[in-house]
Amino acid sequence: MNVGNVPFVVAALLVVLGLYTFLFKRNLIKLVIGISLIETGVNLFLVALGYRTAGIAPIYTLAPAGRMVLPTPQALTLTSIVIGLATTALLLSFAVFVYRHYGTLDAGKIKELQG
Amino acid sequence: MNALTVHAPVLLVAVPLLGAFATPLVGRFGRSARNVFVGSVILFTGALAGLMAAHVFGLGEPLVYVLGGADGFGVPLPSGMQVPVRILFEVDAMSAFMALITALVALAGTWYSFSYWRERSGGDLYHSLLLLLTAGIFGMELTGDMFNFFVFLEVTSIAACGLIGFRVWLKHSQEAGFKVMALYTLSGILVLLAVGLLYGEHGGLNIAYLASRVGGSLVDRIALGLLLTGLAMKAGAVPLHMWAPDAYGEAPAPTSAVLVANSQASLYGLFRILFTLYGATVSVGALGWILIAFALLTIAVGVTMALVQRDIKRLIAYSAVSQIGYMLLGVGVGLAVSVARPEFGRTAMHGGIFHMLNDAACIGLLFLASGAVIRASGTRDLNKMGGLAHRMGWTTGFFLIGALALAGVPPLNGFASKFLIYESSFRLSPILAVIAILASIMLLAVFVKVFQAAFLGPASREVGEASTGMLVPMAVLAVTVVILGLFPGFFIDRIVAPAASALWSGRDLYIRAILGG
Amino acid sequence: MNSGMSIIVRTVTRFVYGLVIIFGFYVIMHGHLTPGGGFQGGAVVASGFALLLVAFGAAGVKGRLNAHWLQTLEEVGALAFLALGLLGIGTAFFYNLLANGGGLFGAAAGSGPNTGVLNSGGTLPLMNWAVGLKVMTGIGSVVIVMLVAGREKEAE
């Protein structure tokens, strides 16, 4: 296997791991961790997408000679990290309030809204 | 063409955003100052949407707005090719049509909120989030860039869940907030993954540029699958709809109306991707039938689940879900036959797209009326209501108009769009029309149940009519419903047909507006 | 239990938090030249706030960090960002009006690898400051609200 593909494999692993967590864990905090894992996997995928072998960081300030990696995926990743921060914060605060109201974090017991 | 029209696409996002951030500051000067400020921001936004729509419908080709650009969209490469790297807003007739819907619903919802939000504190942040949600929805509809679409998608997700869970003292709103946010986030991440795949395959993020490069390779199709499922989830198609009753049911009533516009924006994104981004590069027959399958499930499950609900807002939420099915059915039939292009495909598109406008007006009206009902009776349980019609004549009338229109009773607007959907889907396969008509009849039964349980019966307790501030937005939507119903031909010719053409046959125009040639 | 952490942590925090905040400002300031920018710098500054909160507890920083004022500043930052975008509306939203104009941040930056000119970039450094202000106050107030709100409930 080409060593350049390792980041993509790791990204796929992270996504699968996150989905597994999301599907089979019942604790709300663990679900949030699962979402974060998927997010990290996608971010890693984006960064790896822009990498060029032996490329340098795409900054012109005092740049050495050489090929630069693509800046766009890095910008996308940063944006996605910022969004991820907001969604994670919101999810965790919901988890806090759910815990206060229901006295549990078990997703299997937080099902008053059904049918 | 004045300066306001030229800058309308970006101002439609920037003005509500500005309003959203300034609202807490203005709120320091008191409640009425805030209401005046928010009201004028949303009125100005609505006027901008109208201006832009009038311009775009007259233009006949997409309007392109380049953020920060004085000199075209792109960076010319040594090879002479222009790569569109700038951030673009591309507004064709479909986007303008959606912007009109959003403006209508946001206007009604925001004005209704002024009277509805009676809690002493929190009103500033509530209106701030409502404006943020509006800005995000406009962004989704106007952007010409896949990544920006994702960003605006997440903006709407965060704002929407902030609103759903805003009343932290209510137990169920927190449960709904967590569930909806988790599912929204998941669908958002998968959309981002698809955007990443498309970027890796084609090296661009611009929709027009991607559309010119997409060739139906395996990566393209995997990205399509992710986008299709992710956006179908945010639109609330069965079996990915489970968040929808929680969200619409637990959010404050005016927010539920705006949330429907949010779902429709996701639906718009789905249609944009299917028709403009992919077009005929993938098997449109298979995609069309996927949409039709979603549509039939959504119509059937939505309406049958609505029948057994006890909570008035959950009931309306399930009927909102079932209406998403009609839009999917109309556009799905159009997509399935879009290569052969028989005439009924275009009719189906007209029906599906016209139904978006009708549904936004009717469901918006129903949610606003349900807010008044809940205020008056102090409960959301249909079993504990009754006799509201004695004292709430106006609310009863508006609810009746909304319910009859949504159930497709002539001569109101729901019938006009459903008529087009029935007739055209019958041409593709009679079974589709049969299911759609049966579900429509059942929907009427659902609203008979609500009407009987909540409004009829002896007046059991002293209730008052809803305040004028709540009745006026309802009246605006009710008048819209009646006018759309009485003059469907006018609206189909003027706004629905251009919007449908933009999807049905406007792919080349959309690409050419950016890439030239 | 609002008194914060041990004396070692508190003493080290007194030395370090200023440096953390200054580093954050540096990252914001050089956002148009080096990696970083408004969000990253703002997050660094906010981590300085978080450090203070963790070391001294909510009661220890009362009066120094006020969530109310932080939220006001956050909105000011967001409005400043949008105002900078509207500045270029004569041409297009986000049009860089100040770049290469010779005035504030108006120096021309060389093409290709160069040493970087701090006084270049037009509206970009200003936008970095606006975003930086928003992020540092935004994350700061989130941290404060989460900490203080949690403690209040425990005390009940």
Next chain:
Amino acid sequence: MNGISSGFGAWNPIAWTLLFAGIFAVAALVRSLGRADAKRGSEQSKVFLSGNDEPSDAAGLHVRGDHLYWGLVEGLAGYYRRVQAMHTGVITDYVAWFVGVLGLVFVILVLVR
């Protein structure tokens, strides 16, 4: 102008409304031809409940939401059992549906060119 045509059928709400207004007028005419000697305020204007007196407990007369369509829901009990079981309220189940649909869509898109 205000009518729409699907190329198969046509619909004109104004004509429909006029038609209904006409039917309503005819109904009103027929009604006005009815008996003029009905007495208001007498027994004749009372509610007829199979000859029984009108109960004084008016609130008890109201048919509540759940009682409507009881028969229909009972008849579809098998369907409702399955569909309501689908809406468990557990978030992980919802995600499972999502992943399942995603897989199905992938299969269709990869198999059908």
